[in-house]
Amino acid sequence: MNNFSFFHELGMKYPIIQGGMAWVSDSSLAAAVSNAGGLGIIAAANTPTHIVKEEIRKAKQLTDKTFGVNIMLLSENAEEIAKLVCEEQIKVITTGAGSPGKYLKMWKEHGITVIPVVPSVALAKRMAKEGADAVIAEGGESGGHIGEITTMALLPQVIDAVDIPVIAAGGIGDGRGIAAAFMLGASGVQVGTRFLVSKECTIHQNYKDRVIKARDIDTVVTGRPTGHPVRVLRNKLTRQYDELEKAGASLEQLEALGSGALRKAAREGDIDNGSVMAGQIAGLIKKEQTCLEIIEEMFDQAQERMTALKSIGIIKD
Ligand code: TUI
Numbered sequence: 001m002n003n004f005s006f007f008h009e010l011g012m013k014y015p016i017i018q019g020g021m022a023w024v025s026d027s028s029l030a031a032a033v034s035n036a037g038g039l040g041i042i043a044a045a046n047t048p049t050h051i052v053k054e055e056i057r058k059a060k061q062l063t064d065k066t067f068g069v070n071i072m073l074l075s076e077n078a079e080e081i082a083k084l085v086c087e088e089q090i091k092v093i094t095t096g097a098g099s100p101g102k103y104l105k106m107w108k109e110h111g112i113t114v115i116p117v118v119p120s121v122a123l124a125k126r127m128a129k130e131g132a133d134a135v136i137a138e139g140g141e142s143g144g145h146i147g148e149i150t151t152m153a154l155l156p157q158v159i160d161a162v163d164i165p166v167i168a169a170g171g172i173g174d175g176r177g178i179a180a181a182f183m184l185g186a187s188g189v190q191v192g193t194r195f196l197v198s199k200e201c202t203i204h205q206n207y208k209d210r211v212i213k214a215r216d217i218d219t220v221v222t223g224r225p226t227g228h229p230v231r232v233l234r235n236k237l238t239r240q241y242d243e244l245e246k247a248g249a250s251l252e253q254l255e256a257l258g259s260g261a262l263r264k265a266a267r268e269g270d271i272d273n274g275s276v277m278a279g280q281i282a283g284l285i286k287k288e289q290t291c292l293e294i295i296e297e298m299f300d301q302a303q304e305r306m307t308a309l310k311s312i313g314i315i316k317d
Contacts, residue, residue: 006165013037019192020070023266027055031062032200032291044081045072056088066091073098086110097145119147121161128162139170143279159185173281175301193279199290204269214282233276
């Protein structure tokens with residue numbers, strides 16, 4: 001069940017982790033989230049090791065609070081990053097897109113808190129057994145690389161299966177989502193898409209505007225045939241992808257179309273030919289705010305929803 005002391009021990013005011021989003025989660029975003037009382041995360045996915053190191057150094061200048069690093073296990077340099085976080089005395093690691101099993105011993109020896117993202121009960125159990133400190137149960141509503149199960153169904157099943165804190169991710173964009181995650185037994189939440197549209201997020205304005213414009217039905221999942229399903233906002237790239245898939249393109253052709261596409265959208269602002277990763281909750285996001293405003297507003301709203309239960313007599317004082 002809920003274990004809020006987990007977050008207090010990490011020095012956080014609020015039980016919220018910022019998603020480690022490739023080409024998005026840099027020192028500016030991570031430091032802003034940590035300074036606002038959450039846990040900021042620098043994403044190392046597909047980023048050269050020396051740049052990740054620079055971002056870590058910059059974040060250390062921007063905040064004296066704890067921040068973490070996300071390691072995307074499909075990255076070519078995942079092993080290098082796994083070692084870098086030890087050298088840089090990073091306190092928290094989240095992982096994605098695979099099992100971090102082979103690094104767990106090294107990270108634990110360095111006193112690092114390890115929080116793998118899991119898309120299934122089976123992986124959650126394995127991670128708990130191998131010594132993970134908590135898991136992030138991420139539903140398929142999320143943006144980027146996803147599993148098959150929704151947050152609503154995955155979360156209580158993972159919570160019943162492991163005895164470490166479980167953090168909810170996927171489809172959480174405001175305080176109602178936080179309150180819902182708590183009701184399902186989560187110890188905290190991870191939020192990605194909403195932080196895309198934060199002032200401190202350094203992605204191209206076109207990307208932010210596209211998220212603000214998004215409707216509920218605007219995301220699609222590409223890449224199922226390649227074994228790496230990825231949720232993105234529909235655009236010219238996803239239509240090309242569909243056509244290639246229907247024409248029976250090879251896995252290599254499909255992978256080639258996606259390669260570098262996220263960078264193109266996030267950094268160059270090419271939201272037609274680039275990959276605009278976002279979760280299904282994008283339709284809820286209407287304006288750009290600072291990370292502090294986002295976090296405080298979300299927890300105020302969560303509190304409001306939870307205390308509303310009192311007024312209808314569902315919970316007593
Ligand atoms: O990792 C993410 N989201 C991401 S990573 C990314 S960059 C990318 N680049 C190339 C190909 C694909 C993605 C964009 N978004 N979220 C965490 C996450 N992890 N979601 C799902 C999983 C996952 C999937 C399978 C975790 C473990 C897993 O295990 C398989 C196994 O080894 O048992």
